[in-house]
Amino acid sequence: MTLKECYAAMGGDYDEVMGRLRSERLVQKFVLKFPGDGSFDLLRRSLESGDRGEAFRAAHTIKGVCANLAFGPLLASSERLTEALRDGAPPQPGEEELIGQVEEDYRRVIQAIQAFQEGAAG
Amino acid sequence: MIRNLRKRAGSWNSCLFFSRCLWYTRKRMDIEAYGPSRGPAPSGIGIDPALGAAFKKNEKEMDALERIADKQRVLIVDDSEMNRAILADMLGNEYDILEAENGNEAVSMLQKHSTDISLVLLDIVMPEMDGFGVLTMMNRYHWIDDIPVIMISAERGSTHIERAFEMGITDFISRPFDALIVHRRVVNTILLYAKQKKLTALVAEQIYEKERRSSLMIDILSHIVEFRNGESGLHVRHVHTLTELLLKTLVQKTDRYHLSQTDISVISTASALHDVGKIAIPEEILNKPGRFTEEEFAIMKDHSKIGAEMLKDLPAYQDEPLMKAAYEICRWHHERWDGRGYPDGLKGDEIPISAQMVALADVYDALTSERVYKPAFTHEQAVDMILRGECGEFNPLVLECLRDSAPAIPEELSHDDGLRQSHREMQNIARELHKHEELTASERTLELLEHERMKYSFFASLTEEIQFEYTVTPPSLVLSTWGSEKLGLPETLMDPYQDVQAQAIIGATEQAELADALHSTTPGNPVVQYECKLRVNGEERWHQIIARASWSSEEPPRYTGCIGKALDIHCSRLQLENLERQASHDALTGLLNHAYAKKRIIERLEDRPESDYALAILDLDYFKSANDTYGHMFGDQVLKFIAERMRRSIRGGDIAARVGGDEFLIFLEYKGDLEPIIDGIYGRLAGGSYEEFAISVSMGVAAAASVGLDYDALFRCADQALYVVKNNGKGHYSYYRKEAVPMDEVISAVSPIDGESAASQTR
Numbered sequence A: 001m002t003l004k005e006c007y008a009a010m011g012g013d014y015d016e017v018m019g020r021l022r023s024e025r026l027v028q029k030f031v032l033k034f035p036g037d038g039s040f041d042l043l044r045r046s047l048e049s050g051d052r053g054e055a056f057r058a059a060h061t062i063k064g065v066c067a068n069l070a071f072g073p074l075l076a077s078s079e080r081l082t083e084a085l086r087d088g089a090p091p092q093p094g095e096e097e098l099i100g101q102v103e104e105d106y107r108r109v110i111q112a113i114q115a116f117q118e119g120a121a122g
Numbered sequence B: 001m002i003r004n005l006r007k008r009a010g011s012w013n014s015c016l017f018f019s020r021c022l023w024y025t026r027k028r029m030d031i032e033a034y035g036p037s038r039g040p041a042p043s044g045i046g047i048d049p050a051l052g053a054a055f056k057k058n059e060k061e062m063d064a065l066e067r068i069a070d071k072q073r074v075l076i077v078d079d080s081e082m083n084r085a086i087l088a089d090m091l092g093n094e095y096d097i098l099e100a101e102n103g104n105e106a107v108s109m110l111q112k113h114s115t116d117i118s119l120v121l122l123d124i125v126m127p128e129m130d131g132f133g134v135l136t137m138m139n140r141y142h143w144i145d146d147i148p149v150i151m152i153s154a155e156r157g158s159t160h161i162e163r164a165f166e167m168g169i170t171d172f173i174s175r176p177f178d179a180l181i182v183h184r185r186v187v188n189t190i191l192l193y194a195k196q197k198k199l200t201a202l203v204a205e206q207i208y209e210k211e212r213r214s215s216l217m218i219d220i221l222s223h224i225v226e227f228r229n230g231e232s233g234l235h236v237r238h239v240h241t242l243t244e245l246l247l248k249t250l251v252q253k254t255d256r257y258h259l260s261q262t263d264i265s266v267i268s269t270a271s272a273l274h275d276v277g278k279i280a281i282p283e284e285i286l287n288k289p290g291r292f293t294e295e296e297f298a299i300m301k302d303h304s305k306i307g308a309e310m311l312k313d314l315p316a317y318q319d320e321p322l323m324k325a326a327y328e329i330c331r332w333h334h335e336r337w338d339g340r341g342y343p344d345g346l347k348g349d350e351i352p353i354s355a356q357m358v359a360l361a362d363v364y365d366a367l368t369s370e371r372v373y374k375p376a377f378t379h380e381q382a383v384d385m386i387l388r389g390e391c392g393e394f395n396p397l398v399l400e401c402l403r404d405s406a407p408a409i410p411e412e413l414s415h416d417d418g419l420r421q422s423h424r425e426m427q428n429i430a431r432e433l434h435k436h437e438e439l440t441a442s443e444r445t446l447e448l449l450e451h452e453r454m455k456y457s458f459f460a461s462l463t464e465e466i467q468f469e470y471t472v473t474p475p476s477l478v479l480s481t482w483g484s485e486k487l488g489l490p491e492t493l494m495d496p497y498q499d500v501q502a503q504a505i506i507g508a509t510e511q512a513e514l515a516d517a518l519h520s521t522t523p524g525n526p527v528v529q530y531e532c533k534l535r536v537n538g539e540e541r542w543h544q545i546i547a548r549a550s551w552s553s554e555e556p557p558r559y560t561g562c563i564g565k566a567l568d569i570h571c572s573r574l575q576l577e578n579l580e581r582q583a584s585h586d587a588l589t590g591l592l593n594h595a596y597a598k599k600r601i602i603e604r605l606e607d608r609p610e611s612d613y614a615l616a617i618l619d620l621d622y623f624k625s626a627n628d629t630y631g632h633m634f635g636d637q638v639l640k641f642i643a644e645r646m647r648r649s650i651r652g653g654d655i656a657a658r659v660g661g662d663e664f665l666i667f668l669e670y671k672g673d674l675e676p677i678i679d680g681i682y683g684r685l686a687g688g689s690y691e692e693f694a695i696s697v698s699m700g701v702a703a704a705a706s707v708g709l710d711y712d713a714l715f716r717c718a719d720q721a722l723y724v725v726k727n728n729g730k731g732h733y734s735y736y737r738k739e740a741v742p743m744d745e746v747i748s749a750v751s752p753i754d755g756e757s758a759a760s761q762t763r
Helices: A003-010 A014-021 A024-036 A039-049 A052-069 A072-088 A095-121 B002-009 B011-034 B051-055 B059-070 B081-094 B103-116 B131-140 B158-166 B179-208 B216-229 B235-253 B261-273 B276-280 B294-312 B321-332 B353-368 B379-387 B396-435 B443-462 B481-487 B500-505 B508-519 B570-584 B594-607 B623-630 B632-649 B675-685 B711-727 B755-762
Strands: B072-077 B095-100 B117-123 B149-153 B171-174 B466-471 B476-479 B492-494 B527-536 B539-551 B559-568 B612-620 B655-660 B663-670 B697-703 B733-735
Touching: A003 A014, A003 A024, A003 A095, A014 A024, A014 A052, A024 A052, A024 A095, A024 B081, A039 A052, A039 A095, A052 A072, A052 A095, A052 B081, A072 A095, B072 B081, B072 B103, B081 B095, B081 B179, B095 B103, B103 B117, B103 B131, B117 B131, B117 B179, B131 B149, B131 B158, B149 B158, B149 B179, B158 B171, B171 B179, B235 B261, B235 B353, B235 B396, B261 B321, B261 B353, B276 B294, B276 B321, B294 B321, B321 B353, B353 B379, B353 B396, B379 B396, B466 B481, B476 B481, B481 B527, B500 B527, B508 B527, B508 B539, B508 B559, B527 B559, B539 B570, B594 B612, B594 B655, B594 B663, B594 B711, B612 B623, B612 B632, B612 B675, B612 B711, B623 B632, B632 B655, B632 B663, B632 B675, B663 B675, B675 B697, B697 B711, B711 B733
Parallel strands: B072 B095, B072 B117, B117 B149, B149 B171, B697 B733
Antiparallel strands: B466 B476, B466 B559, B476 B492, B527 B539, B539 B559, B612 B663, B612 B697, B655 B663
16 A cells, blocks of 8 residues: 555545645654544543543644544544534534544544554555 | 843943844845745754853753754743643754643743753643743743743634734644644744844844934944945944934924924934945945946845845834835935935935935935045035035935034034044044954853853952953953952953053053063963053052963964953062162162163263263272271271262262272263363362361273273273372372383282272382
8 A cells, every 4th residue: 555545545635735735754754643642532532531621632633643644534524523622612513423533534544554554564 | 141141241241242133144144035935944943042041050951052052942831641642753853852741831931941941842731830831930030031832722713812912922723733833833933033033132232222312323333334335434423413404404494394302313323324235235345346237236226125125024122213214215325316226216205304305314424434446535515516406316305404403414423523532432443343254153152251250250269469461352450349449440442452440550562561461472371471550549650461372273363352451560679679779789878889880881881982981980099098997897887988079079970980999980971071061070079078087089090082982991091190190199190101011010909809909018
């Protein structure tokens, strides 16, 4: 599996990220780092504990990283979640679904990266 | 910041400071010449670290300085390690990267490294303290004034961006990043700030010294232009004076231009910068003696535009009246009332009144000065030529001002010539800078120098010595604290050769001799010892000056000054003089001793062989009996008595000495007849008595006219004459005559013990 195929698998925009970061080596380095980033864990934990401020920052960070790496679907869902959590706003209807969407998009990214990693290793 | 810098390091580094400004001016020209986008900055451009970083005090900071000289330091503040890593990677190895994962960390790093940080990349949304919190702190501690911040965020809301800009950020980059854009913006921002810091420093200097509007800075900049220009150095001053005079006349005539006293002073001061754009004109064109080609003239004409652009590019202080006036003057001082000037062809009062006045002053001074291409016109000729429109058309009102103030102009300008003296120092600096534009010292060098200086002044404060340091450019003398107190001089003395206080301490001859000695040293053998009298507290005391000349390392080496100390050797010198005196004088009588008198006489004979001389040897008659009868103590008293008589008998210029025992000699230089002189001296010497002892003197005289200009011959012949006297009854004197003594009978009256014996033995 190539990096480009990895991006295809997660629905990301390979050409866009290459246009900005200009180096496959760099992109690959950050893509491989993504699973180790603690922001998603932090998001999940703070949502569970009801710390919506912390959850906002975590979602915001995920959004930023996704924007940089052009992880399209996860960027879209995390951005919506960020807005939902902004300024400690109370839960609105549909937030559960939104969180579900973020988790699903996140899993898809992680799976694609793992597949890429195995492919690269194999 | 700059003020501290100057305070701490004294005058020499104001010199360096100016050179940096100059360096900047050149660099900026380069940047303009090549356009702003020639890829990554060459490593030289952004190097100069924040001026404020220059004076940290410990070694750690010195290391930091060293590192900074290589790389700019960028602080990345972002809570996501991923994002920080991406940014760091984008900036690559060109920068030294510091990372902070929240606002608190960022603030503590800013605290720790302060102005070592060249740029902050700042995220907005972060735990602990967010980006706005960091900006608040940076404003509170004024870091934002020195450290540029680029805000980076996925936030797109314009209120966020607006708020961030209001808090002083320099740029805003939104996620997702584009590697090239991030890199380019970081480079640009750092460059811009490096520029701005220098400019701020440059302008701040002027602003701080507002009360002295004609600040050294302006003078120096404008004088640099003049030295390139081959002008006298008085041009700027004259233009200043004339502009002021004309404006004062103008406001008495009309209030059409609403000029206050402050406006007048601002315009006059700004006039000094009228030709600052000439910095950018190639020297060959600037100083071309003949006519310009059309092309050259076009380049030359550019100086007004360039000067204006330089001032306009100063990012801060654009609202300062001084800057505004300087801009107008630079740009439009070659415009003419009828629209036929340059660069913009403005007409009539489209030309600001400031530029109109400076234009007139400029023309007047150019006419009355000698230039490579023309002789100097007289005041009257110049005024006539301008009034007749030979130098282009001027505002009739302005011409009226010229006509009215014309009678006062020569007088006013002569004051400027008087000021020349006080401007010597500044001109020297400018001249030197012009010669050594490449002179740039890194901040680290400054730091080391500062350290050495501190060490020096510490040790100097411990010793009670007059220590000094003299630099040729600017001519200044720095004294150790103890030395300055001892001499009653300030610790720093500018232009000591011209200083009245310094003149009072060391005489002009001594000063010149010492300077000569130092200038004649070599880098390999630079130490000079010199003894002279210094007037300390109104008392002249002998000092030994030990000084080491400093030579520059260039080829050929240039004398740059000296360091040294002055030791008070008055007491030992007096002792020495005493010893010398003892060696040359007879201890008992205080007369010269024989050996020393002989030396002096020989010198005299050699110096003026054309003169007439005579030598007399005299001898106390019956001295032995005085010794025998009254004792040696008494004998000594008699000798002293006769010595005192000798001193009174001889004339000034004569030499009296004790030959030994009771024999003395007198050496005279005379004109005309010798006889009455000898008769007078003998008359005063002989006769009377000391207590019971009758003073009887025998004396033999030999004249150089008869025996030749030779000491030994004189002495021998006088001795022989004395011998004859002793043999003929004593108590009188006689001249040497060849026939008096047979040639084969070489005898002497002078005996080792007393004058009696030789004579008495023959009896």
